[in-house]
Amino acid sequence: QSVLTQPPSVSGAPGQRVTISCTGSSSNIGASYDVHWYQQLPGTAPKLLIYGNSNRPSGVPDRFSGSRSGTSASLAITGLQAEDEADYYCQSSDSSLNGDVVFGGGTRLTVL
Amino acid sequence: EVQLVESGGGLVQPGGSLRLSCAASAFTFFSYGMNWVRQAPGRGLEWVSYISSGSTTITYADSVKGRFTVSRDNAKNSLYLQMNSLRAEDTAVYFCAREVGYDSNANYNVYLDLWGQGTLVSVSS
Numbered sequence: 001q002s003v004l005t006q007p008p009s010v011s012g013a014p015g016q017r018v019t020i021s022c023t024g025s026s027s028n029i030g031a032s033y034d035v036h037w038y039q040q041l042p043g044t045a046p047k048l049l050i051y052g053n054s055n056r057p058s059g060v061p062d063r064f065s066g067s068r069s070g071t072s073a074s075l076a077i078t079g080l081q082a083e084d085e086a087d088y089y090c091q092s093s094d095s096s097l098n099g100d101v102v103f104g105g106g107t108r109l110t111v112l
Numbered sequence: 113e114v115q116l117v118e119s120g121g122g123l124v125q126p127g128g129s130l131r132l133s134c135a136a137s138a139f140t141f142f143s144y145g146m147n148w149v150r151q152a153p154g155r156g157l158e159w160v161s162y163i164s165s166g167s168t169t170i171t172y173a174d175s176v177k178g179r180f181t182v183s184r185d186n187a188k189n190s191l192y193l194q195m196n197s198l199r200a201e202d203t204a205v206y207f208c209a210r211e212v213g214y215d216s217n218a219n220y221n222v223y224l225d226l227w228g229q230g231t232l233v234s235v236s237s
Contacts, residue, residue, distance in 0.1 A: 032216075032217035033221055034216055044229075045228060045230055046149075046157065047227070048224065048226075052214075052221070052223075091224070093220075093222060095219075099219075099220060099222075100159060100162065100171055101147060101162070101222060101224070102159065103157045106156040
């Protein structure tokens with residue numbers, strides 16, 4: 001079991017908006033550790049998508065946005081495109097693990 | 113081009129050893145903490161190990177503690193993972209990843225901004 005909990009799958013039609021949740025606890029997200037998101041296209045390495053809860057690295061479209069509240073965080077994707085079909089992972093740190101990196105179990109996004 | 117390239121993966125028998133390497137290029141490798149992250153077939157990401165820029169801080173996931181050893185050679189811009197007493201459950205693609213750390217809300221936060229392409233380790237008889 002992963003320290004952070006994500007839904008195994010979400011889906012949406014092209015052009016729609018989808019959200020992916022990431023639920024933690026009082027020792028990670030609830031302890032105000034920031035949340036980061038990665039996109040993993042099939043057969044490739046993960047790529048940083050959102051850092052510091054809501055910041056996009058250069059080159060990431062503004063269709064991707066992130067937020068954090070309480071013990072949870074969310075990734076929103078608007079104007080869904082076929083190329084967005086991928087696995088998405090949230091990541092934070094955990095005080096009970098000496099601040100080590102912790103990941104969510106991942107969410108498979110299917111574009112219908 | 114700024115990149116990380118892993119090598120050293122392969123097929124090994126249970127109980128065997130393997131050494132992975134990660135070659136960094138086009139950035140100041142000695143300035144960054146580095147991580148190993150693995151992904152078992154069809155599974156999610158699992159953090160494995162961290163080493164600070166000067167090798168003064170090293171941490172491991174409980175699943176590999178006592179069997180894996182992380183090290184780095186800043187002169188060679190290289191990161192290593194020595195894996196001993198390998199088990200079937202260590203079968204995975206192993207990624208090296210560059211860490212960016214910063215202070216926020218009284219916490220030290222980290223994220224992984226650059227990843228290698230991964231190298232496959234298969235443990236099987």
